[in-house]
Amino acid sequence: MITVHHLENSRSQRVLWLLEELGLAYTVKRYARDPRTMRAPPELVAVHPLGKSPVITDDGIVVAETGAIIAYLTAKAGGALVPPSATQAHMRYIYWMHYAEGSAMPPLLIKLIFSRLAPGSPWLLRPLIRRIADTVLRGFVDPDLRRHAAYWETELAERPYFCGADFTAADIMMSFPLEAFAARGTGAGPQVRAWLERIHARPAYRRALAAGGPYAYAGGSPAA
Structure with a gap:
């Protein structure tokens, strides 16, 4: 099962959206930012040494960086949402x-x-x-x-x-x-x-918002 280690108001919202578009099953583990520094909590270091989000785990595989995660998930979905090669x-x-x-x-x-x-x-x-x-x-x-x-x-x-x-x-x-x-x-x-x-x-974007919780950039609204 895919687990998204989701940091509030971060790039990991894109991963939730992609999963909804692809129709892949997943779970979400949420993390809150430090209210003073706005940085990710130290608990994320236990998932990946850099302690940043996004990062996903999938049956023992750990994938970090949004671009790498997108490549991994689109390949897992048979190349969905990727244009045909040589075009x-x-x-x-x-x-x-x-x-x-x-x-x-x-x-x-x-x-x-x-x-x-x-x-x-x-x-x-x-x-x-x-x-x-x-x-x-x-x-x-x-x-x-x-x-x-x-x-x-x-x-x-x-x-x-x-x-x-x-x-x-x-x-x-x-x-x-x-x-x-x-x-x-x-x-x-x-x-x-x-x-x-x-x-x-x-619709997948709206579902991802529901899965991830409050997202300051939805609709172009100012960040909190």
């Missing part, structure tokens, strides 16, 4: 599966970290740290995010899903960065908003 859609599939974590997530994580620097610093240093953080965000991170957002708009204007006319696991992979981007009010365009509406309307 343009399959090449786009490979690209977006790597792009989601390799290119889209880093600037979003940097923005999150720098936005939290000043509030968590000693009060005497806060004005200086805030100025440094604002300089980095305005000069480097925000322009990079605008470039990515424009790229998403162009791609989604040409096709309803990232790989083409059909929904694939690459859309599941891309959901977290685009949901996080939209939730932080950073200027999601009409094509991204329409795509988010399409994926959020899928």
Whole structure:
């Protein structure tokens, strides 16, 4: 039996959604973030040495990293939600599966970290740290995010899903960065908003929300 070690408000929500789309049986073990640091609890180290989510166990097999989990589960389901090989859609599939974590997530994580620097610093240093953080965000991170957002708009204007006319696991992979981007009010365009509406309307997406519990990014709502 597949067990999803699910951390609240994390990338592991994508794994629950994928399992619902594939119709594979699974159980969920939930973990709460540390309320002060917002990091995963140490109990996850017992599952995988890095102590992060997502991670799944399946009859003694441990699989971590969203992309690796998606590859494992889609193969287990006979290649469902993966475009046929040697097609343009399959090449786009490979690209977006790597792009989601390799290119889209880093600037979003940097923005999150720098936005939290000043509030968590000693009060005497806060004005200086805030100025440094604002300089980095305005000069480097925000322009990079605008470039990515424009790229998403162009791609989604040409096709309803990232790989083409059909929904694939690459859309599941891309959901977290685009949901996080939209939730932080950073200027999601009409094509991204329409795509988010399409994926959020899928019955499997709604079932995954019920399985995983509260998810701050559903519907593009701000994170708690």
